[in-house]
Amino acid sequence: MNLSYLLDPSHWDFSDGSIPTLIVSHLWYVLLSLVIGTAIALPIGLWIGHTGRGSFLAINAGNAGRSLPTLGLLMLMVTLLGLGLTPVLIALTVLVIPPVLTSAYAGIRNLDHRVVDAAKGVGMRPWQVLTKVELPMALPVLMSGFRSAALQVVATATVAAAVGLNGLGRLLIDGLAVNDYSRVLAGAIVVAVLAVLLDLVLAQVQRWIVSPGLSKR
Amino acid sequence: MTTYLSNNWDTVLAALEQHIWLALLPVVIGFVVALPIGYLGVRFPWLYHPLVNVCGVLYSIPSLALFVFLPVLLGTKILSPLNIVVALIIYTVALLARTVADGLKAVDPLVVQSATAMGYRRFRRLTDVELPVALPVILAGLRVATVANISLVSVGALIGVGGLGQLFTRGFQLFYVEPIIVGIVLSVLLAGLADLVIVLLGRLITPWTRFQGAAS
Numbered sequence: 001m002n003l004s005y006l007l008d009p010s011h012w013d014f015s016d017g018s019i020p021t022l023i024v025s026h027l028w029y030v031l032l033s034l035v036i037g038t039a040i041a042l043p044i045g046l047w048i049g050h051t052g053r054g055s056f057l058a059i060n061a062g063n064a065g066r067s068l069p070t071l072g073l074l075m076l077m078v079t080l081l082g083l084g085l086t087p088v089l090i091a092l093t094v095l096v097i098p099p100v101l102t103s104a105y106a107g108i109r110n111l112d113h114r115v116v117d118a119a120k121g122v123g124m125r126p127w128q129v130l131t132k133v134e135l136p137m138a139l140p141v142l143m144s145g146f147r148s149a150a151l152q153v154v155a156t157a158t159v160a161a162a163v164g165l166n167g168l169g170r171l172l173i174d175g176l177a178v179n180d181y182s183r184v185l186a187g188a189i190v191v192a193v194l195a196v197l198l199d200l201v202l203a204q205v206q207r208w209i210v211s212p213g214l215s216k217r
Numbered sequence: 218m219t220t221y222l223s224n225n226w227d228t229v230l231a232a233l234e235q236h237i238w239l240a241l242l243p244v245v246i247g248f249v250v251a252l253p254i255g256y257l258g259v260r261f262p263w264l265y266h267p268l269v270n271v272c273g274v275l276y277s278i279p280s281l282a283l284f285v286f287l288p289v290l291l292g293t294k295i296l297s298p299l300n301i302v303v304a305l306i307i308y309t310v311a312l313l314a315r316t317v318a319d320g321l322k323a324v325d326p327l328v329v330q331s332a333t334a335m336g337y338r339r340f341r342r343l344t345d346v347e348l349p350v351a352l353p354v355i356l357a358g359l360r361v362a363t364v365a366n367i368s369l370v371s372v373g374a375l376i377g378v379g380g381l382g383q384l385f386t387r388g389f390q391l392f393y394v395e396p397i398i399v400g401i402v403l404s405v406l407l408a409g410l411a412d413l414v415i416v417l418l419g420r421l422i423t424p425w426t427r428f429q430g431a432a433s
């Protein structure tokens with residue numbers, strides 16, 4: 001275990017290619033693809049869960065998404081669109097959509113239907129049922145889908161370096177290219193730590209936004 | 218597309234064959250390793266949470282990092298397929314150990330008690346009652362692990378051993394779409410096929426699940 005690259009203070013300043021700047025670019029890709037992916041998948045998942053129409057799509061989206069090789073998709077996009085941020089974001093967004101869509105759908109579908117009936121019974125409009133009852137109650141399941149999407153994207157965003165972008169994959173690819181294993185190890189450790197920290201943050205967010213009545217506190 | 222395929226048939230076939238080995242061998246080994254680990258997480262309840270956490274951390278290590286780093290740890294050559302196999306075993310175990318534990322935990326305690334009352338010892342009860350009852354959950358996990366492995370293998374192409382992933386890197390280097398599309402299509406088809414096989418196999422070995430609707 002050679003930690004020299006990780007522990008070298010000169011790799012922790014804010015110069016170009018230093019670990020902090022790579023973390024920032026890595027998180028930037030992660031954030032963008034999570035936001036875009038959720039913006040696409042959440043409404044569709046909620047709609048399918050709310051109406052029950054298109055369940056087939058929601059159930060199979062998960063498996064279909066997992067089976068798409070991200071590296072292949074990324075390289076296809078680069079070949080079609082040229083180098084840049086867009087192909088990376090497309091490949092990572094495709095990774096985010098299935099878990100968010102499936103969990104939004106499952107969160108609503110698995111609700112006790114008496115709760116939804118009660119909400120209709122007290123005179124709520126469909127929109128109110130969705131936003132005031134179904135969505136809040138589906139949040140725990142939805143958040144677990146979002147968290148697994150986030151974990152996956154943090155780990156996979158490393159492939160961005162394979163097509164010339166930044167992110168923590170730089171440490172892996174460049175380290176490999178020059179046989180500098182201490183750099184590779186630094187990259188692996190920083191990504192894993194980043195993933196764990198992000199999950200902790202999201203767990204805290206989940207605690208804030210999920211109604212206390214649901215988490216039995 | 219067809220000209221590419223007919224001109225490179227041997228390359229594509231060799232890549233596909235390597236892909237199948239690299240993806241499925243770890244599933245089998247990982248499954249065998251995950252069973253006892255998952256069981257320990259149920260047998261000793263205090264182990265369950267550490268187990269879940271360790272699995273979560275292992276799964277968050279980027280595959281590229283693991284592929285590159287394992288040679289240092291194992292002393293293997295960087296181009297050895299063994300690195301990919303070991304890395305994917307680690308992911309499979311991380312995914313399945315938890316699923317096995319969750320599946321066993323979800324077995325109705327009444328069923329376990331009945332088996333005990335009928336005279337089953339711990340080991341026979343596990344193999345003849347608890348494991349079969351937990352099978353649907355475990356198989357669901359196995360499907361996820363298999364499909365994930367098949368798509369992960371291609372990342373290995375970045376270090377020179379990646380089955381169909383080699384078609385991606387080749388297409389990328391030559392700025393040539395055909396091999397990439399062929400690789401993606403074959404990879405997705407392979408995942409779909411493997412998934413289907415597990416589903417059918419699951420139906421075959423858990424015939425009672427088909428009658429659940431009628432029974433309850």
